[in-house]
Amino acid sequence: MRASGVFRGFAPTALALALLLAAATEPLAQECCDPAGPFRLGEGYADQPATCETIGDWVERAPQVDARVTMSVRGALSAVDSDGALAYLVMCAEPDVRVLCVTYSTNDMQPGDVVLFAGGYSRVGEEQVMLDPCLASRE
Missing domain, CATH: 1.20.5 (Single alpha-helices involved in coiled-coils or other helix-helix interfaces)
Structure with missing residues (x-):
């Protein structure tokens, strides 16, 4: 043919x-990306996600590359919100670095649920990280 x-x-x-x-x-x-760290080039879950206790150290060593970097983080949700179009899941609380996962649905997740985030990494402040787009799943 x-x-x-x-x-x-x-x-x-x-x-x-x-x-x-x-x-x-x-x-x-x-x-x-450090193979033992929470960052991956492109898309993908890290074998060892960051936690609320370790994320502060990891964001100080975030990859400085001109490419998409994904970060994985595991911990308990501290806040859940939705505007009807997008869902906003927050992990970690002060004094830890807070992580915002921008996704499409809360999937009935509630504060206190232990979840795994993986998404496009962006540092948006001294103590804030945004993962957008982000996947969130219960552990």
């Missing part, structure tokens, strides 16, 4: 692009 005009040449081009991206991100992965 011959490829139509739209798809002709797609496979070799896609393969070349995939190889190029893999080669470009390999050095970033080495620069990015």
